[in-house]
Amino acid sequence: MAATMRCEIVSAENEIFSGEVTMVIATGTLGELGIMPGHTPLLTGLKPGPVRLQMEDGEEDVFFASGGFLEVQPNVVTILADTAEHADTIDDMAAAEAIEAAERAMSEAAADMDYSRATAMLADATARQRTIEELKKRRR
Amino acid sequence: MAGGREIVKKIGSVQNTQKVTSAMQMVAASKMRRTQDRMEEARPYARRIRNVIGHLANASAEYRHRYMVSRDVKNIGYIVISTDKGQCGGLNSNMFRTLIQDIRAWERKDVPASLALVGNKAAGFFRSVGGNVVAAINNVGENPEVESLIGGIRRMLDLFEEESIDRLDLVSNQFVNSMTHRPQIEQLLPLDPDPEDSYKHMWDYLYEPDAEELIEGLVQRFLESQVYEAVVENTACEQAARMIAMKNATDNAEEMIEELTLLYNNARQASITQEIAEIVGGAAALE
Numbered sequence: 001m002a003a004t005m006r007c008e009i010v011s012a013e014n015e016i017f018s019g020e021v022t023m024v025i026a027t028g029t030l031g032e033l034g035i036m037p038g039h040t041p042l043l044t045g046l047k048p049g050p051v052r053l054q055m056e057d058g059e060e061d062v063f064f065a066s067g068g069f070l071e072v073q074p075n076v077v078t079i080l081a082d083t084a085e086h087a088d089t090i091d092d093m094a095a096a097e098a099i100e101a102a103e104r105a106m107s108e109a110a111a112d113m114d115y116s117r118a119t120a121m122l123a124d125a126t127a128r129q130r131t132i133e134e135l136k137k138r139r140r
Numbered sequence: 141m142a143g144g145r146e147i148v149k150k151i152g153s154v155q156n157t158q159k160v161t162s163a164m165q166m167v168a169a170s171k172m173r174r175t176q177d178r179m180e181e182a183r184p185y186a187r188r189i190r191n192v193i194g195h196l197a198n199a200s201a202e203y204r205h206r207y208m209v210s211r212d213v214k215n216i217g218y219i220v221i222s223t224d225k226g227q228c229g230g231l232n233s234n235m236f237r238t239l240i241q242d243i244r245a246w247e248r249k250d251v252p253a254s255l256a257l258v259g260n261k262a263a264g265f266f267r268s269v270g271g272n273v274v275a276a277i278n279n280v281g282e283n284p285e286v287e288s289l290i291g292g293i294r295r296m297l298d299l300f301e302e303e304s305i306d307r308l309d310l311v312s313n314q315f316v317n318s319m320t321h322r323p324q325i326e327q328l329l330p331l332d333p334d335p336e337d338s339y340k341h342m343w344d345y346l347y348e349p350d351a352e353e354l355i356e357g358l359v360q361r362f363l364e365s366q367v368y369e370a371v372v373e374n375t376a377c378e379q380a381a382r383m384i385a386m387k388n389a390t391d392n393a394e395e396m397i398e399e400l401t402l403l404y405n406n407a408r409q410a411s412i413t414q415e416i417a418e419i420v421g422g423a424a425a426l427e
Binding site for chain 2: 080
């Protein structure tokens with residue numbers, strides 16, 4: 001049997017996931033991270049993007065985190081997400097619409113809409129879409 | 141002897157008051173449910189981030205962030221969480237009493253206090269008592285939001301960084317159960333190592349990208365979540381305390397109505413007796 005560790009995902013609104021996993025794959029500020037049991041203690045920021053959890057039975061579960069922090073302690077991975085949701089609950093259409101809206105906001109980036117906010121919106125929306133695609137790939 | 145009509149009037153007014161208090165009791169009871177749910181939702185995040193901060197404070201880092209360094213306490217800062225409205229029994233005044241004792245204890249060591257106040261009641265209290273209020277957040281409402289609290293937190297963080305305060309405490313009510321609420325004072329800064337932490341040996345995190353930036357973001361988020369949790373918890377306390385206070389008021393009104401009714405009946409009886417006595421007396425005089 002594969003070695004496991006605890007993984008806990010919480011967002012400011014509630015507890016999203018808590019259980020034993022064999023691997024956590026997330027997007028840190030410096031790039032993709034794959035964390036397995038026995039990883040050295042690590043503290044990193046998270047970029048908006050999918051968080052994939054590999055379960056003991058080989059199943060994979062996908063969550064979406066729009067930024068936050070990830071802490072690795074021997075045997076525990078804690079993800080403090082700004083907002084997190086189960087990938088199933090993200091609406092495909094809503095994500096596409098959000099991307100469109102963000103791109104429009106950026107092209108119209110006149111004085112009234114500040115540019116950095118628009119980029120953040122775009123990053124968030126594309127991250128959501130990435131999560132959905134990830135999920136779809138798995139379903140196929 | 142008070143006339144019967146005055147007593148009837150008084151009974152009527154007590155009954156009206158009773159209607160108001162019992163309505164408030166029911167409103168508070170239904171709001172209490174909702175605020176308790178919010179409190180439960182805010183808890184996991186606040187607890188986890190407290191753990192992470194505890195680990196962080198224990199890590200034997202090469203780099204000690206200024207939030208982790210304990211300085212001699214020359215000035216102390218408080219973030220005080222109170223309610224917006226009254227009618228909730230001794231909830232606020234109990235907390236203020238605890239706080240004032242704490243402030244006095246520091247003052248005896250020549251440590252002045254700076255206050256950041258959340259909620260209208262704290263503002264009112266410190267306006268009359270006096271105190272160095274550096275930030276105030278009023279009208280938090282029943283659905284507090286993190287955004288509305290950030291300003292006050294930022295102010296205290298700035299004061300800590302420019303060393304105008306050397307320690308930051310959070311004062312609020314702890315929700316033990318719906319009947320019991322306990323005032324508590326909790327240290328926020330400098331970060332307190334987690335005493336139950338089992339990883340006491342020499343270790344440090346890998347920080348990505350950069351320790352300073354990361355810790356700063358994390359501490360900011362930590363303070364926000366702790367203050368937010370305290371506010372949400374205090375709101376739950378407020379509704380529970382109001383429910384109890386209003387229940388007591390309703391019961392007291394009931395008791396008062398009973399006493400007044402008794403008094404009214406006595407007065408009525410007395411006046412009837414007197415009338416009879418007068419008639420009998422008059423009849424006897426005619427004979």
